[in-house]
Amino acid sequence: MDDKNTSDYNSAIRARLLRIMQIAGLERTGLAEFTKISDSHLYALLNGTRNITGETADKIGAGFKLQGAQILNLNFEIPAQLRKSAALLEFYELYADNPEYFIETKAAMKNSYYLDRMINTTLFEKPVYVWQVKEACKEDNQHISSKQISQKLTYLADQKKLIVTRQKMKKKNGEEGKREVLVYRRPGNDETKPAAS
Numbered sequence: 671m672d673d674k675n676t677s678d679y680n681s682a683i684r685a686r687l688l689r690i691m692q693i694a695g696l697e698r699t700g701l702a703e704f705t706k707i708s709d710s711h712l713y714a715l716l717n718g719t720r721n722i723t724g725e726t727a728d729k730i731g732a733g734f735k736l737q738g739a740q741i742l743n744l745n746f747e748i749p750a751q752l753r754k755s756a757a758l759l760e761f762y763e764l765y766a767d768n769p770e771y772f773i774e775t776k777a778a779m780k781n782s783y784y785l786d787r788m789i790n791t792t793l794f795e796k797p798v799y800v801w802q803v804k805e806a807c808k809e810d811n812q813h814i815s816s817k818q819i820s821q822k823l824t825y826l827a828d829q830k831k832l833i834v835t836r837q838k839m840k841k842k843n844g845e846e847g848k849r850e851v852l853v854y855r856r857p858g859n860d861e862t863k864p865a866a867s
Contacts, residue, residue, distance in 0.1 A: 680721050682744050687716060689748050690730065690741070692773070694758055700771030704761050705730050733757040781814045785822045789832060789856060797853035799840060823854045833857050 691701055698716065702709040707729055714720035727738030734752040741748075752758070762772070769775035784807070788794070793806055800820050807814050827834040832854045839847030 679744070680718065683722050683742065684716055684718060686741060686744075686748060687712075687722075687730070690734070690752065693748065693750055693753050694734070695753065695773045697771055697773055700761075700765070701730075703765065703771060704733055704758070733761070781812070781818055782822055784812055785814070785819065786826075789826060794832065794854065794856045797835060797837060797855045799851065799853055801842065803854075820852075824852075827854060830857070 691698070694701070694704075696704060698712050699709055701707075702712050705712075707726060711720070711726070715722055715726070722742070724738050724742065727741045729738075730736075731738050731741050734755050734757070736748075736752065740746045765771050785803075788803070788806070791806075793803070800816050800823065803819050803823070804814065804816055807819070823832060824834070826832045833856070834852050834854050836850040837853045839849050839851045841847055
């Protein structure tokens, strides 16, 4: 498998590049900017239409304090510590305003956009609990944490796009709990009962 001309080897190298991106928390565009390798070149490497050269491996490894030969050596384990490289930390600081470069912020943006659209659905016609929003997201194949949902709904309430009130907790089995929690609804609706589960 260490024959550099085999498709197995090239597939393994692609997996290693994806692993580097995952550990570093970089999208392809972020890795392109970080390594100064064109996005189209990286795209070709990752989809298998181009094989990696020693020179390209050196360029990818440089900012992570890796040698190109280490990336190309399938017996060398890509270290998780590369996430802490000084150059990468500086890159994060320098490009903090460009969420397209980073895996976590790009995913958060997608979640945020999805929730922005969701407030216009019938779900928010009546006061709704965070857990109900999470269930609705799950039904639509969107896996967003309760914490993220709560933060986004609170933000939307601050922006006057939602009205927030307190109601007794409603459990998934329909029973009413003792403590009060926040519920959210669109403005202009006088309903006071939470949405049906």
